[in-house]
Amino acid sequence: MAAIRPGDPAPTQKQETDICYWLSRGAIPDTALARAGVPRTLFNRWLRAGAENIEPYATFTARVEQALVMFECKLLEFVNDNAGKNLAAATWLFNLRFA
Numbered sequence: 001m002a003a004i005r006p007g008d009p010a011p012t013q014k015q016e017t018d019i020c021y022w023l024s025r026g027a028i029p030d031t032a033l034a035r036a037g038v039p040r041t042l043f044n045r046w047l048r049a050g051a052e053n054i055e056p057y058a059t060f061t062a063r064v065e066q067a068l069v070m071f072e073c074k075l076l077e078f079v080n081d082n083a084g085k086n087l088a089a090a091t092w093l094f095n096l097r098f099a
Helices: 014-025 031-035 039-051 057-081 088-098
Strands: none
Touching: 014 031, 014 057, 031 039, 039 057, 057 088
């Protein structure tokens, strides 16, 4: 299946910002997409085009991946900083995001 279909819009700056904002805070992709008003199927086509190094999708894909890494690092830092304390919330977030 082709990555991008004729007539598919590229992500707007606002959509990219919203998606990356929510992903970097631990939202699952479907939640981040809903907040940005982007259908999952379109998002998946953007990521496939990014994987094929088609611009502007490659830049978008790199920013999405960076947002995911940012959240993972924040969560890991929290877990490490709070070793030996009640980590129920961190465990819940970790399991939600990385199940």
